[in-house]
Amino acid sequence: QVQFVQSGAEMEKPGASVKVSCKASGYIFTGYAIHWVRQAPGQRLEWMGWIDAGDGRTKYAQKFQGRVTMTRDTSATTAYLELSSLTSEDTAVYYCARAGRTGVVEGFFDHWGQGTRVAVSS
Amino acid sequence: DIVMTQSPDSLAVSLGERATINCKSSQSLFYSSNNKTYLAWYQQKPGQPPKLLIYWASTRESGVPDRFSGSGSGTDFALTISSLQADDLAVYYCQQYFITPHTFGQGTKLEIK
Numbered sequence A: 001q002v003q004f005v006q007s008g009a010e011m012e013k014p015g016a017s018v019k020v021s022c023k024a025s026g027y028i029f030t031g032y033a034i035h036w037v038r039q040a041p042g043q044r045l046e047w048m049g050w051i052d053a054g055d056g057r058t059k060y061a062q063k064f065q066g067r068v069t070m071t072r073d074t075s076a077t078t079a080y081l082e083l084s085s086l087t088s089e090d091t092a093v094y095y096c097a098r099a100g101r102t103g104v105v106e107g108f109f110d111h112w113g114q115g116t117r118v119a120v121s122s
Numbered sequence B: 001d002i003v004m005t006q007s008p009d010s011l012a013v014s015l016g017e018r019a020t021i022n023c024k025s026s027q028s029l030f031y032s033s034n035n036k037t038y039l040a041w042y043q044q045k046p047g048q049p050p051k052l053l054i055y056w057a058s059t060r061e062s063g064v065p066d067r068f069s070g071s072g073s074g075t076d077f078a079l080t081i082s083s084l085q086a087d088d089l090a091v092y093y094c095q096q097y098f099i100t101p102h103t104f105g106q107g108t109k110l111e112i113k
Helices: none
Strands: A003-007 A010-012 A020-024 A033-039 A045-052 A058-060 A068-073 A078-083 A090-100 A111-112 A116-120 B002-005 B010-013 B020-024 B039-044 B051-055 B068-073 B078-083 B090-095 B108-112
Touching: A003 A111, A010 A020, A020 A090, A020 A116, A033 A068, A045 A090, A045 B078, A058 A068, A078 A090, A078 B002, A111 B051, A111 B078, B002 B090, B010 B020, B020 B039, B020 B090, B039 B068, B051 B108, B078 B090
Parallel strands: A010 A116, B010 B108
Antiparallel strands: A003 A020, A020 A078, A033 A045, A033 A090, A045 A058, A068 A078, A090 A111, A090 A116, B002 B020, B020 B078, B039 B051, B039 B090, B068 B078, B090 B108
8 A cells, every 4th residue: 555654753953954754655656746745833734845756856835945855766765855944934744745646746645644743943 | 826715714513414614715726628626625633644535626535435525616615524423523624736836725623513
């Protein structure tokens, strides 16, 4: 079955960077895009961008341009999210999620990781 | 960006009764070239990631009970639970995937009366 396992909780200081991993299994990794969505305490879900696991193309939300990097390792069937210049406003649970249609990078999300809690505090 | 607004923010319904959650988008989510509406609904239980319930506004995801249904067109949508079960206690979100950034509603908390 399709499954995503994300890396563990992180605690970072303001100005630092964080890298979250998302290990996929149960499907052909390169056939789908992976999206990243975050949820700050008490806030709505916020889309951050996607990476095409096949060719590595990316698209980021304008809000995160310049400080977000999404990568993937096809041999490890793992996607990564790196966010730099962290502030307290980046405190959130970060989810990876699979695009619901093979070969179509954008759309709804049919499988999600369990989430990675990132706390930013001095 | 497309703004998604849900109503109400919270809803208390008795077991076995119908629950309806509304979602309004700031622009149409209908794409005439393929006759599809780019709206999804998710259920999120405490401590869990969201779970896809409905996509294309009214297509139920595999394994989702048929008491869940989606309706609407253009800019106005609804998620209906025909007969509320205790397991349906959750926060429900609508999401547009018509354009990026994909945006979500603020969520509707469904409680058991």
